[in-house]
Amino acid sequence: PWSKREITLWYYLRKPTMKRVLLTMLFVCFSLILFAQSPPAYIKFRHVSLEDGLSQLSIYSMFQDSEGFMWFGTEDGLNKYDGYKFTVYKHDPNDPSSINSGSIFSICEDHLGTLWIGMDNGGLNALNKKTGKFRSFKSDPNDPGSLISNRVFNVFVDQEGDLWVAAGGLNRLIEGTEKFIRYKQQVGDSNSLSDNYIRAIYEDKDGILWFGTRDGGINAFDKKSGKFTLYKYISPEPDAGLQENTILCITSDNNETIWAGTFGGEIITLDKRTGKF
Secondary structure, three states, X not given: OOOHHHHHHHHHHOOOHHHHHHHHHHHHHHHHHHHHOOOOOOOXXXXXXXXXXXXXXXXXXXXXXXXXXEEEEEOOOEEEXXXXXXXXXXXXXXXXXXXXXXXXXXXXXXXXXOEEEEEOOOEEEEEEOOOOEEEEEOEOOOOOOOEOOOOOOEEEEOOOOOEEEEOOOEXXXXXXXXXXXXXXXXXXXXXXXXXXXXXXXXXOOOOOEEEEEOOOOEEEEEOOOOEEEEEXXXXXXXXXXXXXXXXXXXXXXXXXXXXXXXXXXXXXXXXOOOOEO
16 A cells, blocks of 8 residues: 555646646755765774874873863873874983873863873873973972872863862862862761772862762762762662762763763762752
């Protein structure tokens, strides 16, 4: 049996010539639109490797700055890519303004255009992109205003321009200085950080900072009150709350839902309004 569409087409094709022409044109245009919207059968990948000037193949971090340049953190130097060639920054023991040695775990940029680089056992570096010079920030056991640790896992700039450094806890750079405010786990204090090992940092549109930890679940930090809210695995019941305490990444969607990826292979969501997972 014919479909309604086929019957309609047959009916109008029996009408005068002008209607036939118009109908044919409509069908042709409709077909062309559908064809134009068809997705490509494949996507081409361009491989960028050592032969193109990349300093090392183990890449731990990637970042695109405000000027559009791509930055790659490797085990052997920082790489800047302009789409055609690489500029490589490596440690020079004879140049105190060169980058520190170590694997580069994290890269971010502040509102002044300074690039911040977090390194494994190399501390924190700040790159002035105009001069190509680096400033170094390292832990000093005799200076409570220095980094807690030289093993930097994450660097993050929030909406207000504050720099946060995950290194042996949390380190917040005091604006206009080279000193840090330290946040560490305080046993028995429910308003403190739950774990000193921070893997993920995220800020939602309300300005709440979210920290994913190795063993302490998720910490939400309110800058106004200076207090942490802890979301941690406690009960094996399916609806009891967080089911995994090792959090590797955090983001949110337009519905104010927090999304987190765990070491155990789960994606979990938190409704901020209800506090339920």
